[in-house]
Every structure is written in C-alpha cells, then in structure tokens.
Amino acid sequence: MQTAVAILLLWLIFAGSHIGLSSRRMRPKLVAALGENGFLTVYSAFSLLVFGSLVTVYAGSRHSGPLLWSVTPSGLLLWILYGAMGVAFVLVVASLATPSPSSMSTRFQATPREPRGVHHITRHALFMGIGLFGLVHLVPNGHATDVVFFAGFPVFAVLGSMHQDARKLADGVPGYREFCD
Numbered sequence: 001m002q003t004a005v006a007i008l009l010l011w012l013i014f015a016g017s018h019i020g021l022s023s024r025r026m027r028p029k030l031v032a033a034l035g036e037n038g039f040l041t042v043y044s045a046f047s048l049l050v051f052g053s054l055v056t057v058y059a060g061s062r063h064s065g066p067l068l069w070s071v072t073p074s075g076l077l078l079w080i081l082y083g084a085m086g087v088a089f090v091l092v093v094a095s096l097a098t099p100s101p102s103s104m105s106t107r108f109q110a111t112p113r114e115p116r117g118v119h120h121i122t123r124h125a126l127f128m129g130i131g132l133f134g135l136v137h138l139v140p141n142g143h144a145t146d147v148v149f150f151a152g153f154p155v156f157a158v159l160g161s162m163h164q165d166a167r168k169l170a171d172g173v174p175g176y177r178e179f180c181d
C-alpha cells in the first residue's frame with residue numbers, strides 16, 4: 001500500500017506543479033525571471049522528471065497492493081476497450097494535428113479560430129485522449145497501485161482542462177470565450 005501512496009503523491013506533485021507553475025500568479029513571475037523559453041524549459045524538465053518518476057515507481061510495482069476488483073476482458077468488453085483505446089489515440093494524434101487555442105503550442109496566435117476538426121468534439125483533445133487512456137486501463141487493472149496510477153490520468157485531464165479554460169478566460173484572450181461557446 002505504501003507504493004500506492006507514493007504514486008498518489010507523485011500524481012499530486014505532477015498535477016500541482018503543472019497547474020501551479022502555469023497559474024496566472026506564478027507563470028508571469030517565472031517568465032519575467034527566466035524568459036519565455038527558459039520558463040518552458042524549466043517547466044518541461046520538471047514535468048518530465050516528475051512524470052518519469054511516477055512511471056518508474058509504477059512500473060516497479062504494478063499489479064501490487066490489495067486487489068480492489070478483478071475483470072478479465074473478453075468478448076464484447078475486450079472489443080469495447082480496444083475501440084476506446086483507438087478513440088484515445090485518435091484524440092491524442094488529432095490534438096497534435098490541430099492544436100487547441102487553450103494549449104501552450106498556440107501561445108503566439110493572437111486569436112482562436114473557429115473550431116475545426118477534433119475541436120467540434122472537445123477543446124481539449126490531448127487531455128481527453130489521455131483521460132480516456134486511463135479510464136480504459138482501469139477496467140482490467142484492479143490492484144491498488146494500478147488504480148491509483150491509471151485513475152490519475154482522467155483526474156488530471158479534467159482538472160487540467162478546467163485550469164486551462166479558466167486561465168484563458170480570466171486572461172481575456174480575444175475570441176476564446178466564443179471558441180468555448
């Protein structure tokens with residue numbers, strides 16, 4: 001159970017640093033001190049370090065801790081899970097092909113455009129793909145470490161999406177409210 005707690009703490013550090021460092025209060029101070037590229041470098045390096053630690057801890061202890069449920073996917077359930085993973089991958093790839101105005105990759109665009117492609121489904125295709133990945137993996141992985149690890153993905157996806165929207169709306173990014181509507 002100690003490993004599940006360690007995984008939970010790493011998720012909290014990962015999500016907290018992602019949201020905290022990119023918040024309206026911290027990001028401008030860090031950008032002023034480090035410059036835009038310096039901020040992105042520090043932000044990305046810290047994120048990779050924490051996420052790498054999270055994956056490493058989980059990989060060394062997967063399928064451990066108390067068994068909370070046991071589902072062996074077969075037949076229709078297996079194909080549903082495969083289909084859901086296909087959708088998750090499509091969302092992630094589509095997010096790279098058509099970046100969202102809420103993402104950092106579009107920080108130089110003055111105004112969001114009309115929704116197109118995957119944005120007719122969601123403003124946060126990357127987050128939703130990652131969240132769906134975690135949900136799908138929760139079904140057959142019922143040990144405590146698995147549950148904490150895979151549940152972190154949809155929780156982070158929802159919180160991250162909410163944070164991005166709130167930040168962009170509060171910053172008054174021209175056209176973003178209309179894009180959200």
